[in-house]
Amino acid sequence: MAKARISYLSDDEKQFVHEKTLQVLSEVGVAYNTPKAIDLLEAAGARVDRETLTAKLTWDVIEPALKTVPGQVLLAGRDPAHDVVLGGERFLCTSDGMTTYWYDDLTGERRAGTSDDLAQITRLCDAMPEIDYLWPTLQTGDVEGELMPLAMQAIMVRNSLKHVQDEVRTPEMVGPILEIYEAACGAPLTERPYFSVTNCTIAPLQHDQEMTEAGLLLCKRGVPIFVLPMPQVGTTGPGTVLSDCIVNMAELLSGIVLFQLTNPGCATISGIGAGVADMRTGGYISAGPEVGLINMICVEMSRFYGLLTQATGMSSDAKAANFQCGSEGGMTALVAALIGSDSLIAAGGFDGVQQSSLAKIVLDCDQIGALRRYRRSDAVDEAHALIDDIKAVGIGGHFLGRKSTRSFAHSEVWRPEVFQRGTFEEFKDTPLVEQAVERAREVLAGYEPAPLSDDAERHIDAVIAGYAAGLKA
Amino acid sequence: MARARVRYLSNEDRQFVHEQTMRVLEEIGIAFNTEKAIDLLERAGAPVDRETLRARVPRELVESCLATVPRRILLAGRDPRHDRYLDDGEPIVFSTDGTATYMYDDVTGRRWEGTESDLRDVIRLFEGLDEVDMNWCSICPRDVDPVTSGLRMAAIGLTESGKHLQDEVRHPQQVPAFVEMLETFAGASLHERPIYSVTNCTIAPLQHDREMTEAGIELARAGVPIFVLPMPLMGTTGPMSVLGTCIVNMAELLSAVVLFQLAAPGCALVSGVGSAAAEMRSGLYLCGAPEVGLINMICIEMSRFYGLRTMGSAISTDAKASNLQAGAEGMMSGLASALAGAECILAFGLLDGAQAVSLVKAVLDCDTVGAIRRFVRDDPIDASTALIDDIREVGIGGHYLKAKSTRRFVHSGELWSPAVWQRAPFEAYAGRSLVEDAAARAREIIAANSATPVEDAVLSRVERVIAAYRAAVV
Numbered sequence: 001m002a003k004a005r006i007s008y009l010s011d012d013e014k015q016f017v018h019e020k021t022l023q024v025l026s027e028v029g030v031a032y033n034t035p036k037a038i039d040l041l042e043a044a045g046a047r048v049d050r051e052t053l054t055a056k057l058t059w060d061v062i063e064p065a066l067k068t069v070p071g072q073v074l075l076a077g078r079d080p081a082h083d084v085v086l087g088g089e090r091f092l093c094t095s096d097g098m099t100t101y102w103y104d105d106l107t108g109e110r111r112a113g114t115s116d117d118l119a120q121i122t123r124l125c126d127a128m129p130e131i132d133y134l135w136p137t138l139q140t141g142d143v144e145g146e147l148m149p150l151a152m153q154a155i156m157v158r159n160s161l162k163h164v165q166d167e168v169r170t171p172e173m174v175g176p177i178l179e180i181y182e183a184a185c186g187a188p189l190t191e192r193p194y195f196s197v198t199n200c201t202i203a204p205l206q207h208d209q210e211m212t213e214a215g216l217l218l219c220k221r222g223v224p225i226f227v228l229p230m231p232q233v234g235t236t237g238p239g240t241v242l243s244d245c246i247v248n249m250a251e252l253l254s255g256i257v258l259f260q261l262t263n264p265g266c267a268t269i270s271g272i273g274a275g276v277a278d279m280r281t282g283g284y285i286s287a288g289p290e291v292g293l294i295n296m297i298c299v300e301m302s303r304f305y306g307l308l309t310q311a312t313g314m315s316s317d318a319k320a321a322n323f324q325c326g327s328e329g330g331m332t333a334l335v336a337a338l339i340g341s342d343s344l345i346a347a348g349g350f351d352g353v354q355q356s357s358l359a360k361i362v363l364d365c366d367q368i369g370a371l372r373r374y375r376r377s378d379a380v381d382e383a384h385a386l387i388d389d390i391k392a393v394g395i396g397g398h399f400l401g402r403k404s405t406r407s408f409a410h411s412e413v414w415r416p417e418v419f420q421r422g423t424f425e426e427f428k429d430t431p432l433v434e435q436a437v438e439r440a441r442e443v444l445a446g447y448e449p450a451p452l453s454d455d456a457e458r459h460i461d462a463v464i465a466g467y468a469a470g471l472k473a
Numbered sequence: 474m475a476r477a478r479v480r481y482l483s484n485e486d487r488q489f490v491h492e493q494t495m496r497v498l499e500e501i502g503i504a505f506n507t508e509k510a511i512d513l514l515e516r517a518g519a520p521v522d523r524e525t526l527r528a529r530v531p532r533e534l535v536e537s538c539l540a541t542v543p544r545r546i547l548l549a550g551r552d553p554r555h556d557r558y559l560d561d562g563e564p565i566v567f568s569t570d571g572t573a574t575y576m577y578d579d580v581t582g583r584r585w586e587g588t589e590s591d592l593r594d595v596i597r598l599f600e601g602l603d604e605v606d607m608n609w610c611s612i613c614p615r616d617v618d619p620v621t622s623g624l625r626m627a628a629i630g631l632t633e634s635g636k637h638l639q640d641e642v643r644h645p646q647q648v649p650a651f652v653e654m655l656e657t658f659a660g661a662s663l664h665e666r667p668i669y670s671v672t673n674c675t676i677a678p679l680q681h682d683r684e685m686t687e688a689g690i691e692l693a694r695a696g697v698p699i700f701v702l703p704m705p706l707m708g709t710t711g712p713m714s715v716l717g718t719c720i721v722n723m724a725e726l727l728s729a730v731v732l733f734q735l736a737a738p739g740c741a742l743v744s745g746v747g748s749a750a751a752e753m754r755s756g757l758y759l760c761g762a763p764e765v766g767l768i769n770m771i772c773i774e775m776s777r778f779y780g781l782r783t784m785g786s787a788i789s790t791d792a793k794a795s796n797l798q799a800g801a802e803g804m805m806s807g808l809a810s811a812l813a814g815a816e817c818i819l820a821f822g823l824l825d826g827a828q829a830v831s832l833v834k835a836v837l838d839c840d841t842v843g844a845i846r847r848f849v850r851d852d853p854i855d856a857s858t859a860l861i862d863d864i865r866e867v868g869i870g871g872h873y874l875k876a877k878s879t880r881r882f883v884h885s886g887e888l889w890s891p892a893v894w895q896r897a898p899f900e901a902y903a904g905r906s907l908v909e910d911a912a913a914r915a916r917e918i919i920a921a922n923s924a925t926p927v928e929d930a931v932l933s934r935v936e937r938v939i940a941a942y943r944a945a946v947v
Contacts, residue, residue, distance in 0.1 A: 002481050002482050002483065002486045002716075003481065004479050004480070004481045004767065004770055004809070005479065005480060005481075006477055006478065006479045006480075006812060007477075007478055007480070008475050008476075008477045008478075009475055009854060010475070013475055013854040016854060016855070016859075017854065017859075020859045020861055023861060024861065024864055024865075027865060028864060028865055028868055028869065029869065030869065031869045031870060054869060108904055108906075110899070202870075204864070204867060204868075204869065204870065204871060204873075205868070205869040205870070206869055206870050233887070233888065234873060234874065234879050234883060234888070235872065235873060235874050236872065236873065237873060238860040238863045238864055238867070238873050238876065238878065238879070239860065239863070239873060239876060239878045239879035239880075239881070239882040239883060239887060240858045240859075240860055240878075240882050240887055241852065241858075241887065242852070242854060242858040242859055242860075243858060243859050243860035243861075243863070243864060246859060246861075246864065247864060276888055278896060279883050279888065281897070281898075282874070283896075283897075283898070285896060288844060288847075288888075288889060288891075289844045289845070289847035289848035289889050290847070290887075290888055290889065292848050293477075293848065293852075296477060317894070317895065317896045318894065318895060318907065319895050319899050319902055319907070320906065320907070321797050322795075322796060322797055322800070322906070322907050322908070323795045323796055323797060323799055323800035323834075323837050323907060323908075324800060324837070324840070324891075324894040324895065324907055325797050325800060325801075326796070326797035326798060326799065326800025326801030326802070326803075326804065327800030327801065327803065327804040327837075327840070327841045327844070327894075328800075328804075328844075328894070329800075329801065330800065330801040330802075330803075330804035330805045330808070331804050331808055331844055331845075331848065334804070334805050334808055334809070335477075335808075335848075338479055338812075351899055354899070355899075359797075360797075363797045363798070363801075366798070366801075367801045370762075370763040370801070370802075370805060371763075371805075373763035373764065373767075374763045374766060374767065374805065374809070378715065378716065380482065380483075380485075380486040380489050380490070380716060381489070382493070384714055384716050384717075385489075385490075385493055385712075385714065385716045385717045385720055386712035386713065386714050386716075386717035387493060387496075387717070387720075389712045389717065390497060390501070390678070390712055390717060390720065390721060391500070391501060393678060393712075394501055394678070394679070395501065395502065395503065395504045395527065395678065395679040395680060396504060396676075396678065396679070396680050397678065398709065398710065399678075399708060399709060399710065399711060399712050399713060400708065400709050402712070402713070404712065404713055404714075405708050405712070405713040408713040408714055409708065409713055409753055412707070412713055412714050412715065412764070413707065413708070413713075413750055413753070413762065413764055414762065414763055414764070419761075419791070419792070419798045419801075419802070420791065420792060420793055420798065421752050421757075421759060421791050422752070422754070422755060422757070423755065423757070424575075424584065424793050424825050424828070424829070427793045428582070428584070428793065431582075431794065431796070432792065432793075432794065432796040432797065432798055433796065433797075
């Protein structure tokens, strides 16, 4: 079977990056910022500093941790029909998030996202078959800050059947959030891992105390942890793609070690969030060739360590769902698909992941379809090469009437839902964005995820009310 | 040094494709459609049929002809500062594309049949866009004299730009006029200064175009590089599989290698990939499909296996305007060709299955090309780029903004910046669209009209050549 696969680093170069990553971990170290982590690491043989809550890690601490990381991870849906396996055959794609703004593709205006917007976009992502699991795409600007995380989880489970991934920022949030998910799917997360988290490190070389302490609780509750370093070249990361990747990998391994020591065998995945800073403004650049290169190096190095990966992504810095979106997203997404990433943060984000829109979701789904065609394995044999047809048609003949043309037409040529392929006249009055918005509306009109049970609804409401009451108290 | 490369076929797969391609050439054969080719093949020992003008091509002949194709190919510019080479270690040569019937205005949505004035604007734009290495006459003007249109288009292409020009020459009787005109522009023989190359399109499945081939033979003998461009379409003129269509592509390509190397041993020849898919409701050509990216990958891999330089066709789209689909399709197939190792890639400016040219698209494609160039650049993976000393110095929780290495690497091109794509905050654009920004840039560049002017004496002689050709034909 042939399949398109990119390679970048030679074996010697991978060894070099590995050694440099270890050098950073053993000579510079990482700030874990929580005594809980320091206790575990000291017990495992790392050199720790209890005053600064930092640790220096060596290979004899890291290697055993890598050995207990599972090679496949179930990402369960609320409905088992939507279960997906990370590390299985399928290249998984998630919606992107969390954006701040809802962008109107038709007017070009944008405004802060609301709960209704999140509900709508979640239903849309849930209905689109190209999307496998969900990030909450929009923040709910109409919900009070401290309640927003819970409110957003409730919106997710009420409006979708697919697996959800989000972040949990504080240990206090762990209980209520997991209660929402377990109520929604009617089973403990250890059996049905319906929810996973990103654990974002803080570049350079630091863990977020509260998020990490939350992570320690989460990994014991069956929640897969996607460690997501985000050093930016030139600001929180050093000034080259390679060195930024080394910082990414150091932070990643420090997270993997911590969670494996906490709960050996828990699902931990390499998320790749490293990016680039705009050197005039210090702003975040979410796309571009360097992000593609960072994805390549970090995916290759993660695979070197036997880790599953989630690459970033099909995002763009464009201000609308336009040419730049397609080109920027196309580069990083194709690279991620062909370097062998297990999953991709894909649909819906642009303007540096600050905004999302209906058209972007729909158009990204066609791009995902194209990516999967690029990545597919195909047989290389006479049957697939249609040698008999080439012989039968011969010189100057035609393949249109051949049986194989009919029988291979659907499997061999991918068809988009919205990307325009007919004549100019067919589409001249229907700009692509308008067509995409129309499709989004059709999909939404025809889709309603199965409701939660009344008990689950009441349980979720009670969790949120209880948490709100606790805040007031 | 690391450089990203994509690979599709294993070594065994490659051998399979090679074997099947040889079987097509040896057992089915090729319609060369010209006695000139049949004479050459018969002399070289190939079994021929003079009645049908077909030949079967033995693999030994293919191998011996492959051995005479040059590995380093000069694509000269009328202006030598635009010279480019296809060779190991040379940057990818990005060419414009063609040949479209319509111009499309992304700002108004209007489409019209292109004119000579449009062609001049298009070529002026290409001259001013630094990412463009060489030109095609992307638009076929409807208002030029049809008798001399090929010559006229080439003259415009070489007047309005100093870059290398590629086009097709369809009739052998045009060749002497072309050669004279081109050598007038070059001020030298085309063997020394090949300022023009041609595409030689085979006709799928497994045929050569008589007149274009006869023209190609004479042009190859005059020093004009030949870019062979097979174009089987999956499901119509090619079988309904990516793999099968690639085999037909490679068989046609290798038959052309044999033909041209027998006609002009050592002539510059490049493997172009023109195969694509057909939209099965309408039979229309689909150039933005992922299958086209895969076809490019496979044919480029196989061409490299044969030691040939390649041209991927590439940054193209079926989109009707410069929209998300256009960006996505073009980037994915362009990147696929670049990663497969193509030395030359068709890009810039075409929409709707190569039926329309958009100035806006040409500008936006430049940022796609710039991003690809940065992506495929060889970068060192060593202490100089690992910056361990800086990582140690900045340490935990520090900041790299003031590090000397940050300034040094930013200035030396570590981070690519687009010319037009929008990266500033949302408010900075005050609703100004990307298309409008690109259109403004196109207008500026066209107005600047930056090509090195052609001397009047050269232009006069060119006009006399065109007039003489017309008089001889009419």
